Amino acid sequence: MTDEDVAPEQGELAITRTGDRLRLAREAAGLSLADVATRTRITQRHLAAIEKSDFSELPGRTYVTGFARAYARAVDLPEAEIGAAVRREIEEDAYGARPLYEAYEPTDPARLPTARLTWTLVIIALLLASAYGVWRFLSVEPGEALIAAQNRAADASEAPEGAAPEPSARGAASGAGAIASDAPVVLTAQSEVWIGFDDAAGKTENWRTLDAGETYQVPAAYAEQFTLRTSIPQALKVTVGGRDVGAIGPADTLVKGVSLKPADLLARAEGNVAQNPAAAASKASPKG
Numbered sequence: 001m002t003d004e005d006v007a008p009e010q011g012e013l014a015i016t017r018t019g020d021r022l023r024l025a026r027e028a029a030g031l032s033l034a035d036v037a038t039r040t041r042i043t044q045r046h047l048a049a050i051e052k053s054d055f056s057e058l059p060g061r062t063y064v065t066g067f068a069r070a071y072a073r074a075v076d077l078p079e080a081e082i083g084a085a086v087r088r089e090i091e092e093d094a095y096g097a098r099p100l101y102e103a104y105e106p107t108d109p110a111r112l113p114t115a116r117l118t119w120t121l122v123i124i125a126l127l128l129a130s131a132y133g134v135w136r137f138l139s140v141e142p143g144e145a146l147i148a149a150q151n152r153a154a155d156a157s158e159a160p161e162g163a164a165p166e167p168s169a170r171g172a173a174s175g176a177g178a179i180a181s182d183a184p185v186v187l188t189a190q191s192e193v194w195i196g197f198d199d200a201a202g203k204t205e206n207w208r209t210l211d212a213g214e215t216y217q218v219p220a221a222y223a224e225q226f227t228l229r230t231s232i233p234q235a236l237k238v239t240v241g242g243r244d245v246g247a248i249g250p251a252d253t254l255v256k257g258v259s260l261k262p263a264d265l266l267a268r269a270e271g272n273v274a275q276n277p278a279a280a281a282s283k284a285s286p287k288g
Contacts, residue, residue, distance in 0.1 A: 018068065018085040019053035025075035026051075040070040047071060055090055064090060183241030183262045185218040187228075193235040197226035198256060204229060210236075218260050228258040240265045246272030 026036055033044045040047070049057035050068055058064045065083050072082035187195060189210035196207040205226065210216060230236055233249035240262045246269055249255030259265065 017053040018082055018089060019051040021077065021085075022068070022071050022075060022082070023051040025072075025077050029075055031075065036071060036074050039074040040067070042067050042070060053089060055086075055093065061087075061090055179241040179243060179262070179266060181262055182220065185223055185260055185262060185265060186239045187216045187218065188237040188239070189214050189235060190237055191232075191235045193230060193232045195236065196229040197222055198229050199226060202256075223260040223262065226260065227256065228260055229254070229256040230258075238265060240269070243269060245269045 026033075033047050036047055037044045046058055046067055049055070050064070050071055055064045058067065065086055068086040069079040069083045072079040187210065189212055191212045192209065194207065194209050195216075196204040199205050208216070228248070230248075231254045232252060233247065233255050234251040236248065238245040238248055243266070245265045248258050248268070
């Protein structure tokens with residue numbers, strides 16, 4: 001194979017873009033860019049960009065195709081073929097400029113968080129959850145929705161005056177004669193029962209739930225400063241110095257404002273005896 005046989009093939013391979021075909025046709029016709037600019041009325045800068053297939057230098061796709069077809073007419077090339085080739089090259093260039101899609105592999109260790117980072121995030125989440133739990137315990141009363149509902153029910157269906165015996169001065173004097181005024185006040189749960197202690201403004205400052213059989217001795221300071229609140233009065237036995245005060249309110253009714261002072265509780269006990277002497281006598285009589 002001679003050099004003459006190889007040279008044309010190499011020359012054909014060198015022409016890979018439409019701009020190269022236009023440039024070679026211009027040079028073969030002995031024309032300069034200025035001559036083509038005069039024939040087509042296209043600036044030399046745009047003609048040079050077409051020859052380099054640098055279509056980004058041109059105003060837009062429509063102008064690129066139109067300029068290329070005009071250039072082809074000026075150098076006696078088939079303008080329809082040149083126009084189609086330019087459009088194809090524009091599409092290829094646009095596709096090549098797109099970012100390559102890189103498939104994400106979940107099992108790629110380089111993309112997964114390290115074990116240290118994972119454990120750090122877990123510890124932070126646990127600390128936040130613990131802090132929230134402590135905040136709830138210290139600042140929010142459990143059963144708050146239930147208490148609010150009970151309070152609303154109490155406003156609508158609280159026992160009328162006189163349903164729960166009011167302490168009387170005579171009863172207090174009678175009870176105080178047998179039991180000391182500083183006798184311990186003890187609350188005993190007959191079944192699970194919720195109790196709360198309200199301050200002078202009616203706000204529940206402390207609360208607790210007593211299980212069946214559990215007792216709670218009211219501190220003397222509580223007896224002086226707070227009143228008793230409960231939602232199941234029949235489940236709570238109140239004693240002063242060992243004496244049963246009796247019912248502190250109608251069954252299954254939220255009662256509040258029950259004084260915890262021994263004298264007031266003794267007066268309530270006397271009132272209960274006066275209202276229901278038969279029940280009091282039954283409690284007092286020994287069981288056979």
